[in-house]
Amino acid sequence: MISIDFSWFALLYVGAGSALIFGLWIFYENRDKRVYQAARERVTFHCIKCGELYTDSRQKEVSPCPQCGFENARLKF
Numbered sequence: 073m074i075s076i077d078f079s080w081f082a083l084l085y086v087g088a089g090s091a092l093i094f095g096l097w098i099f100y101e102n103r104d105k106r107v108y109q110a111a112r113e114r115v116t117f118h119c120i121k122c123g124e125l126y127t128d129s130r131q132k133e134v135s136p137c138p139q140c141g142f143e144n145a146r147l148k149f
């Protein structure tokens with residue numbers, strides 16, 4: 073059997089725990105960006121025909137109103 077003294081064991085134990093936590097942090101951070109970023113990036117549209125306020129994805133410059141179907145340009149501030 074391999075014999076190591078307690079200080080090396082404690083160092084390896086803490087190092088393995090830190091590496092595990094750091095790995096999980098990186099994994100969930102990347103997963104969060106991959107899965108939820110597209111849904112999070114939304115812009116606001118205001119229908120000039122019926123007054124409805126709604127959101128759509130960031131890539132679109134023009135979006136149809138969900139109530140009346142009129143094509144509205146995105147709001148710019």
Ligand SMILES: [Zn+2]
Binds near residue numbers: 120122124139141142
């Ligand atoms: Zn509308």
